[in-house]
Amino acid sequence: MILPGEPLPVHLMNTIWANRNGIHDTLATLDSLRGWLAVVHDDATAQRITEDDIPYFHTLRNALRRLAAHRTDDPRARATTSPLTPHQAVAIINRAITQSSTSPQLSLADNTLSSTTTNKGTLTAQTLAAFATQSIPVLTTAPLHACLAPACVIYFTKDHPRREWCSTTCGNRARAARHYHRRKPS
Structure with a gap:
């Protein structure tokens, strides 16, 4: 799910998303x-990525999601399944940043x-370094939030004081669930 206006690291975090059919991975195949x-x-970068690069994107995404869950005190079990500790996630992000230099x-x-x-490092290392470098302000100072709508696993930056969900779809789902629970016979 690509939410407009979100920073690149949040886009990477949100390549894990959910719908009624379960949790999905946008980075599961080379084509995706x-x-x-x-x-x-960048389209030029995208076409030069290979099958061998997929695990590197998964690793950085897992680290970002682990730290987003840590920062937001994310209570969603489905969203925080990363086996990484926060310290391991920090090390992964720092390593990604140092694998490439400009x-x-x-x-x-x-x-x-x-x-x-002059760019040093592989194209994949340069791309991951860009995402990792941009993650520092997202993880430290940006108004990062976990969408707490039922079954959602998305993170977003809160760009309006009253924003509670990642999308209007999640807002509608949360309001419908609240209404159902209020009206449900005991």
């Missing part, structure tokens, strides 16, 4: 990973000075 990356990040370089060609950027 490429399609998702093309929408949220550094500015000065060059002189045809008597003209110019600036270029």
Whole structure:
């Protein structure tokens, strides 16, 4: 599920989503990973991702979800199934950040000075580093929340003081469940 306006790390966290048929993984196959990356990040990068890269995206996503659950005191059992401890999740994110580096370089060609950027690390490492780097403010200062609607496993950044759910669908489902429980005979 891609919620508009969310930061890239939240998009990655939300590649685990649920509906009436259960919990789903948007990154389960190479085609689905490429399609998702093309929408949220970059189509050129998406086409160069290989089957071998899928576990790296899963690992970073699990670390992000574990820390989001930690930060939000997420009570949802379905959303917090990561076997990682918070310390392990922090180590995974820090390792992703350091696997790639970008550094500015000065060059002189045809008597003209110019600036270029040198990227170190594989394309996958660069992509994961971008997600991991952007996760720092999301996990530390952003108004990150867990959607507490029935059966939802999504995280979102609260962009309005009255926002309680990730989407209007979840809001409707939560209100309907509340109404049902109030009207349900004992």
